[in-house]
Amino acid sequence: MxxxxxxxxxxxxxxxxxxxxxxxxxxxxxxxxxxxxxxxxxxxxxxxxxxxxxxxxxxxxxxxxxxxxxxxxxxxxxxxxxxxxxxxxxxxxxxxxxxxxxxxxxxxxxxxxxxxxxxxxxxxxxxxxxxxxxxxxxxxxxxxxxxxxxxxxxxxxxxxxxxxxxxxxxxxxxxxxxxxxxxxxxxxxxxxNIKLSGSRVIGAPEYCHANFTKYFTEKFWSDPVLSRIFASRTPCYFNTGVMVMDLARWRIGNYKKKIESWMELQKRTRIYDLGSLPPFLLVFAGNVEPIDHQWNQHGLGGDNVKDSCRTLHPGPVSLLHWSGKGKPWVRLDAKKPCLLDHLWKPYDLYRAQDSASPAPSSYSSTLISYLSY
The missing domain is CATH 3.90.550 (Spore Coat Polysaccharide Biosynthesis Protein SpsA; Chain A)
Incomplete structure (x- = not known):
């Protein structure tokens, strides 16, 4: 205990x-x-x-x-x-x-x-x-x-x-x-304590229902040599914000250099539009130790431009991830929080002069039942 x-x-x-x-x-x-x-x-x-x-x-x-x-x-x-x-x-x-x-x-x-x-x-x-x-x-x-x-x-x-x-x-x-x-x-x-089986270097929740093609440009997919990188594996999207990494295998396999090689190619010919995620996908997608989705309930940041809020995925929750444009501390301070932002608030140690932001009375029974401690 x-x-x-x-x-x-x-x-x-x-x-x-x-x-x-x-x-x-x-x-x-x-x-x-x-x-x-x-x-x-x-x-x-x-x-x-x-x-x-x-x-x-x-x-x-x-x-x-x-x-x-x-x-x-x-x-x-x-x-x-x-x-x-x-x-x-x-x-x-x-x-x-x-x-x-x-x-x-x-x-x-x-x-x-x-x-x-x-x-x-x-x-x-x-x-x-x-x-x-x-x-x-x-x-x-x-x-x-x-x-x-x-x-x-x-x-x-x-x-x-x-x-x-x-x-x-x-x-x-x-x-x-x-x-x-x-x-x-x-x-x-x-x-x-999650085991990385075989020779796998990283473990992360995978999302195989996502449209994997959108993470790379048409130029990438139309190139017969580049697109062949996934020929021997079935790639799925995974979020690099939560990963278990075997650094011993990482160092032996020189995966830093493998990622850098794709970044160097991107500088010469544009094969993706996002930042640090696509090189990870190119190196690891299809060879990731699958971890239960409860360890990355991601996308909770939504899109502040559209003033959108997200809901939890079905199932238990072990980790909440405010990936996306909206951050809970920004929305709470602006007094325009999403419902799930109140699940972040109890861990906030910042003492603003006027930080009181009471949660709606209905949020506890609606949301906490999802959480599996």
Whole structure:
């Protein structure tokens, strides 16, 4: 059972050395400058391990090489930091062994908030969290990015997941990648324990009813050589915002280079219109470990331009994903929330001056019955 301690553990200072392209922080609680909006984040409750949780770490600080850890990788930037804080909170709240979860945050080199400021925010919000923050050098990928149908899709940080095998410590051979606009309402250890069969490198919920052809241009499908890439497999769409990744197989297979090769081709001849998703589809679609759809109830962001809201897919829910243009914190602040945005609100740690946004009285019985904890 997960024990929640009311007393904060003394914070320890531990400055660690990492590879040249990244830095990590596992340190004492910082005081943020009063001028920054980050001070509006409340400290999260302390979520502690129960007696049944194993750990080979000693003391209060876990290293990323501890084999008992669940590794989660997320990007961290000023635009989506509110979503990231809610996502972290949701993972810890529902984890059976929250102290065995280790977060790897990838921060942009030239973000409005520096990686060090973002690190301070995480530490002040989650004082005992095991985590590292890595700097993602934008010049790693900037020359490979082609124009997309939406400017937001051209953000270099969207491509950081391609480089997790290089960025994370070599002892980390498995990781769960999560987007910043998710909340987890189930034990993350269940997702972690999913087996990747055969030689499969990633696992994700697949959506084989989706029109797969729309993710590539007519030029791609009319080219007999290019379109033959799927000849030996049956490709299905999958969302790269929730993936279980075998980094050992990733490194051995040099999948970073395989993805980059498709991006290089895209620069020469346009074969897709979206951003970072199509290269993943080209490399992995048809060879993905299928994970139950409850682990990515995606598309909840809908389309703000059309003022549309989405509903849950039928079945149990373990993870809610506000992929799409609309984000729950934006709609809640504007007092124009979708019904499902109220399921995100309990994990929000942001303290706005006027953040009260009561949910409709009917939402609880209508929606919570879908959720399977």
């Amino acid at each position: 997960r024990a929640e301690a009311s007393r904060l553990l003394p914070a320890a200072l531990s400055l660690l050395l990492f590879l040249p392209f990244c830095f990590g922080i596992r340190t004492f609680r910082y005081e943020l400058p009063s001028s920054t909006v980050f001070t509006r984040f409340s400290e999260a409750p302390e979520y502690r391990n129960g007696a049944e949780c194993s750990s080979s770490s000693t003391g209060d600080t876990a290293t990323s090489c501890d084999p008992s850890l669940v590794h989660i990788a997320m990007t961290l930037d000023s635009e989506y930091v509110r979503g990231s804080m809610a996502a972290i909170h949701s993972v810890l709240k529902h984890a059976s062994c929250p102290e065995n979860v280790f977060f790897h945050f990838i921060a942009a080199e030239f973000d409005q908030a520096t990686p060090r400021e973002l690190s301070k925010l995480v530490r002040s919000t989650f004082p005992s969290l095991n985590f590292k923050v890595y700097i993602f050098r934008e010049d790693t990928v900037i020359n490979l990015i082609s124009s997309s149908i939406r400017l937001a899709l051209e953000n270099p940080l969207n491509y950081a997941r391609n480089y997790l095998g290089d960025i994370l410590d070599s002892c980390v051979d498995r990781v769960i990648y999560l987007d910043s606009d998710v909340v987890v309402v189930d034990d993350i250890h269940k997702l972690w």
